[in-house]
Amino acid sequence: MYGTTELPAAVIDEIARVVAAEVERVARLVPFAAAAELGRLSQSHADRGVWLRGSVEAQLAPGVRRRLAAENGLASLPESVAQRLLDALEMTVAALDPSVPHLLEALPEAAPGSGLVTIVSAGSRSEMAAKLAMLDAFVPGATDMVACVVAAVAAHPLVAPQLVGAGSDEAAIAASHGSRHLALAVIVTTIVLRTLRTQRTQRTQRSPQPDVTAAAIIGTALGVVAPILRDAPMPAGYAEAALARRQAEYLMPRHAYGRAVVTDHVFTLTEGPLESAVDFSENGLIAVLPDGIAVRAARESGPVSVALHVVEKPPVLEASRGDEIVEVSWRAPAGGKWLFGHDEIEPTQITPPWPGDYRIRVFASGRDEGNGRENYEFVIWRAQAADPVVHKQTDRLGYTLRSEPVPAAAPDAVYRWVESSSLSQAATVTFVADKSSSEVLRAFGADESAPSPIEELHERQDRFDDPWVCVVEVAGGTVAVEFNGWKSSYTPVLSTLSSPETRAASLFWNINSMTRFSLARNGEVLTNTEFYRNHIESSEALELLADLELEGRHRIAVGLLAASRFTGVWLSAEDLARIEAADIGYPILPTPPAQ
Known part of the structure; x- marks a missing residue:
């Protein structure tokens, strides 16, 4: 593996001299906006979930970590940024001709592979990422070597001072920081990959290997420099400039x-x-x-x-x-x-x-x-x-x-379980006193002879808006539940449910905070309105709500409690579980035009 062998200090010195001579010129060619985005990598959380973290990363060999960091580094950049950098630097990189003769002599024996031909073409970030991911498969250790040399040269006394970004405001400092580091990575990548190509040509005694294109070099350089910038400290003055920008904006x-x-x-x-x-x-x-x-x-x-x-x-x-x-x-x-x-x-x-x-x-x-x-x-x-x-x-x-006496639970606590049940988003619950489930189904206009599985009724409701209802007999009467339905808020249904001499009450709610509270007795609808205190005119309904916090966040529980108080019929979590376990609902037939 190339990357597992440390290069001699003299070779690093040689590379550093080349980088020091070219880094300013190449950095000036990096587009300002793209350079600033690169420079802000350490300030961004956009790559969360992309980088390997913690124990998983610790179990990987250093070379594998560096290669995966390079792949993730390129993938973390917006494609538009990668493309702008490729467009801006392609001609410059193609014309670079850095000479580091002793690097070729210092390279270890090449490992078997198919050659650099596999990474010579790339036209966008996605293509560059794919080629970078394949690089080590064909040139084992190449990415690791580039990353190691970039890190070593970045710390070299000839180069380190030139990587310190400067500027008059946050964007200028970030752009200077990003462009200088990218320029370093591009020059080093050019030197390493082209030298590897020369080595393969000489040691395999084949005709010259295909050239390493500028696109391949820039893709590799971006992949290598992104994790370095993510962890690199920002230049002095950046924090103050960033704060000034935030305050201004x-x-x-x-x-x-x-x-x-x-x-x-x-x-x-x-x-x-x-x-x-x-x-x-x-x-x-x-x-x-x-x-x-x-x-x-x-x-x-x-x-x-x-x-x-x-x-x-x-x-x-x-x-x-x-x-x-x-x-x-x-x-x-x-x-x-x-x-x-x-x-x-x-x-x-x-x-x-x-x-x-x-x-x-x-x-x-x-x-x-x-x-x-x-x-x-x-x-x-x-x-x-x-x-x-x-x-x-x-x-x-x-x-x-606060070490204070805990008061008794609010009366509506008896129905707060509904807020975390299958009814929480949208439903209508109807309480009917002194009637069987069959009588309630007939009042809804439901087809008792044709029950269907609940899931099937849900699908039909989603596709065709077909209404349906479930019923359960409880002490004192029957409770009807419409999952995401509202038929029992209609006056004709309420009148029929409460006649000839009984009571019915219903509460409808949906995810948009719309509600409908209804009370009916002896075929007469007493109230059928939005469930807000200033909407309810019935004195009987207001009396049911006198000790309850109607405008609080437990409105659904309050409405269900008021309906139960009116009818004397109650629904428990166990009753709802019985409905769901039975898995039976009944389609509601269309309401006749006369109604």
Whole structure:
């Protein structure tokens, strides 16, 4: 293998002299925008999931790691960038004629292979990537040797000073950084691959091997330099210039959505790591740290959903967006780099890039529900320091952390299981007192004689919008469930379900937050409206809802509870499981025109 043999220092010196003489000239030919993208590789997270990490990488031989890094490095670049660089440098590389005579003498005996002919053509990043991936199969160790020589020459005292990028602003520094490193890689790749071609011609005593084209050289150079730039420190002054650019371009409002990593029930929004245990007894949700805040989660470890909003002034409080809502102040030492948990994620792209005093309003929901369903929302704005404000405290975890008596569960908790069931996105549930399932099906206009598997009915509904219904008999009557349906919100169906002398109630909801709450008695529809308190005119319906939080985030549970209170008929999670286990639904026939 070529790459496993270290070249003599004298040969590296010889290569370094060639690079030092040419690197400035070649760097000037690299297009500014493409060079800047290369130079920012260490600042970008675009290649996450592409690079080998951790124990898998550690198990690979160094040469294999370098070859895979080169392949992934080229693949991580946008094709437009690779193509612009190929177009700009192709003629220059074709004309390069660096001479390093002693490199040929220092090369080890060539390993068997088919020769460099396999990498002589490439016209785009995808083609260059394919050829780079095949390079070691035909010229064993070639990529490894290029990577080793580039690294050695980059550290050489003749070359290292010329790789230091400079400029008047962030883009100029990044472009200078990227163009100089690419120029180094291109020159070294030219020297190594063309020398390998000469060696094969001489040692195999064949006619001259096909030439190594500029496209092959540039593809290899890009693959080798990308991982080097990813790990290389940025030039002095870059951080300050990058901050100045962010501040100049920063506009509000900004929004980000992602996941925070919870460890030991805690995640943070800070400029540094969490260094000690945190006390949440003051408000049961957040604690102010020297450089940010810590949040108390319900789950012990793992991801939780997070939304982050940066605004210019405090928005109107929407209490329905959380079970716990607390607002605090803290001072950001630098700004612009905050961490969620132990893993830096998207919020670093939107947090305000200024030091100073900030106000943050934190919404927490779902901490009592388990199953990883908790969510957190942050609203941030610049403001002078002020006392903490507790806007809402309702979840049981918060009471426990504050060492306060835990109140009884909210009445609608009996139906909150629906929010994580198969009905969570869209459905209509209808409660009918004192009627059998057969009577309920007839009132729907369902064809009881032609039951079908639920999956088949789902497919027909998706294709033809054909309605269908499932029924289950429970104590006191029957419950009808329409998965993603809404027939029982129609007045004729409600009238029929509630006659001659009984009660029916239904709640419809869908993924777009549309709802319909309906009550009927003795064939008369009492209310059939959107499920908001200011839409409901029936005094009887309002009485059912008097002790419930209708505008909260558990509206579906509240509506189902009100329907059960009205009819005396209840649906349990076990009843829904019976419906799903039976796997039977009934098509609903078209409603006659007269109705």
